[in-house]
Amino acid sequence: MLEKLETIKNRWEEIAEQMSDPAAMADMKRFVKLNKDYKELEPVVKAYKEYKNLLGNIQNAKEILANEKDPEFREMAKEELEELQPKLKEMEEEIRLLLIPKDPEDSKNAVMEIRAGTGGDEASIFAGDLFRMYQKYCESRGWKVDVVEMNEGTAGGFKAIVFNVIGEGAYGTLKFESGVHRVQRVPKTETQGRIHTSAASVVVLPEADEFDVELNEKDIRKDTYCSSGPGGQSVNTTYSAIRLTHIPTGIVVTCQDEKSQIKNLAKAMKVLRTRLYEREYNKYLEEMSSKRKTMVSTGDRSAKIRTYNWPQGRVTDHRIGLTLYNLQSIIDGDIQELIDKLQMAENAERLKEEFE
Template identity: 70%
Template sequence: MSNLLVDRLEGLYVRFREVGEQITDPDIMQDMKRYVKLTKEYKELEDITKAGDEYKETIERIEESKNIIANETDEEFREMAKMELDELEEKLPVIEQRIKMLLVPADPEDAKNAIMEIRAGTGGDEASIFAGDLHRMYTKYCESKGWKVSISSVSEGTSGGYKEIVMNVEGDNVYGTLKYESGVHRVQRVPQTETQGRVHTSAASVAVLPEAEEFDIDVKESDIRKDTYCSSGPGGQSVNTTYSAIRLTHIPTGIVVTCQDQKSQIKNLAKAMVELRSRIYALEHQKYLDEIAGKRRTMVSTGDRSAKIRTYNYPQGRVTDHRINLTLYNLSAVMDGDIQEIIDKLQTEENIERLKESGL
């Protein structure tokens, strides 16, 4: 392990003890924003120090095995020590790599919930149907992760699917996982309305925003215009009879959000405020994404939402992610929500690039 890495670890052991003391301080526990931040830091440091302990223990066992091989006269005992040494020397670089990855600072937004917007692009009715397919894919994926999904606004397509659908996703490390899905998704297939069997290309765009919490951004009430209107679509007898749907307009930025999925106006207002805060917050976050987009191929999607990131080719049963030149021939499984392999490979690529940037 390099001296730089050892020095970083020693400093983190000290910080780990400091944070451990701070989170038990009654004054700090009263400051919720600070307490949440310190608790998160403590968990991250705990993972690093555990890996550091494992590394130190492995080093000690390697030295013990070498000592046995050099000084032990019992051949069987020496042979056992050689076998253990081989295993330990194989294990050591794996632990070291894990420590390096843990030392690379995480995006502070990764742990947040997310707002996902899917919008039909070029391709008319077929684009709306594809947007519906993407919504189903993401819903199934989120269910497999145990995440909670709720729809805040929807505009249905004339032949099925959606012109636009916005959903909130709540769970563990949601934004850090789904952020790779931002960008233009393209589908190549024969539409149901196509009589001559020709393959058409359609597209839908996906935007993933980190959900902003109240202490992330201060939105003045005087800057918001609130309109109410009757809900449309599923919802029972109250649909089109009560003014429960909410439209919020942020006057300084012109951002407009709507929410109509709840029967209660109060609940719709609360959800709309979360989305409004997140969209305003995303304007600042986008500057950060623009800065790193040129450095990391995996982040081109979030740096530029007009970038084509993935193609779903039905005639060939193929999915291609253009950022990392990944091609898989399991289209039906992917459209059924099995996208973890793609996300894992994108995360791996990004981590490698971030590791290079860190100089470790």
Template identity: 70%
Template sequence: MAINNSLLEKLEAIRLRFEEIGQQITDPEVIANTKKYIKLNKEYRDLEDLVNVSKEYKNLITNIQSTKTLLKDESDEEMREMARAELDEMEEKLPAMEEDIKILLLPSDPQDGKNAVVEIRSGTGGDEASIFAGDLFRMYTKFCERKGWKVEVTHVSEGTAGGYKEVVFNVTGNGVYGVLKYESGVHRVQRVPQTETQGRVHTSAASVAVLPEAEEFDVVVRTEDIRKDTYCSSGPGGQSVNTTYSAIRLTHIPTGIVVTCQDQKSQLKNLDKAMIELRTRIYNLEYQKYLDEISSKRKTMVSTGDRSAKIRTYNYPQGRVTDHRINYTIYNLPAVIDGDIQGLIDRLQMEENAERLRESEM
């Protein structure tokens, strides 16, 4: 089996870069430059997995070569038999490891490691759509709990029969956006609504938008470009929430973007959360151009490039969930609605990686 020398050369260049960054992030001058330090630290973490896999890969190649040498020199038939079995096993492993490395070598979206701002809005279907938006919110909340991610609600508009007309929340953790970005798009539900007396199945919808949270140095928002309004919060939260001017509305005058936050009793805390969301929305005006470009090439990213695209159907009578981007159906709807969506995301990531590999080899 031929050794892939071009792959080994790439891996050696990455190992040298990894060691160089390792030295830089201990330099007091770099540590003092917060922006540079954060950027280098992220690059170091991103390269770490690749460096570890490349060590395994190089060890495997060394072992293959030494086993071939042993087969040439060894005269004992029993030893030769054992060596042949070992060699077959190792040579079988090699192509799969090379595929994994090629995927790791693909340039990642720099947004993938970021936190996310998620919006869920009820669509067609009246009260049932609001109830479904509530189901989706609980699904994501439970999924985030399993991942050890923190969920903070910033804005809620409740439906008249339960659920939400709109709910906006921040998710913080490790690599949040890179996972949740596949959820952007229109989600449909097919079931008999609680209000339906004839037992007929209705179709309702809710839209999900996942935005990578902008960090302070990603976008500069000038104070003079923001109009700030305060008002009394509405909804649950007790007397103090409803009688103090703790809710915040920020309007970004150049773009017309408006964000509100009334989740906290403290006006300062609401202002902090509203600023995160405002920066994110301004940043995403530019980021959307990139999404539009890649969505035209990849079916897995139809979701984020075109948020009006129907991406998934939850069919209750048949207990099935279908992801339309990759034409993938599973029959465990109760588990999915209970937050078990990692399997769906894994399939989407696999399909996207396959598409990106094809692109890189063209």
């Protein structure tokens, strides 16, 4: 482990040198990459220094026990050793987790899409419940939720909604939410009190930045139109809404959330970049999903990942066999325990891969 940590420290110092090179500063794409690598390695280097210091203290205590005749000194060294040995095990476990190769996308903002599935109006209402759940969770983390596109359901909720989540590590936290979410409850539209099962699909993608995807303006057709609200009611009379069509792939993105055409265009471009980036990123996700059950839903979006059962007040995550009986607080945005357990399961699997 020490040899591996020493190599990482040398690499970190090498990156620091490269970042101070005027040639690296002139190449913005390279500088951004170096800065990102530097920040990612920093916690490992800090842990390495603490670990090395701890090993040194343990070695000193052992030498005192081996060579010192004074009983008082020996007793002090023995007490110190008893205190330091458990810390060593804890630190080694922490370092093992730090040494797991990170998904380079984890630190990015996220683009989320929720679509009503089977279940008609009830599926749209449930899609609305999921959106509010994520919105409240993001608020609790201090992240910004920025709606890009929405198609409201006839009885409430959404047939589809696309939104950006802007915050450090948003994608790495929310990526486990991709997949099919099922709801079992008596719909508001049900007159005989029967329990129905409906579904909504969630897709979570890392927001692609300008360095991830190169867009040629000639490949994009831009259309403008008047924003409209529910029932076709005109929201404004200016042509502020934007529709972008990527001609080579046929991908279409619309945005009418902002009153400014410039702001709508910026939002739509972000989503278009992400949709194009998704094509390449999916290959990586498929590879990961074959290895890890926690990520299966991200690679296979038809996978049923979670059930929200109203009569029993329970939420079950099928990937890790976890059932929690606090449905109302979860639907009110308290999903941290679910995310923590999924991250722990993924870390365990990644540790197994790394150290087998």
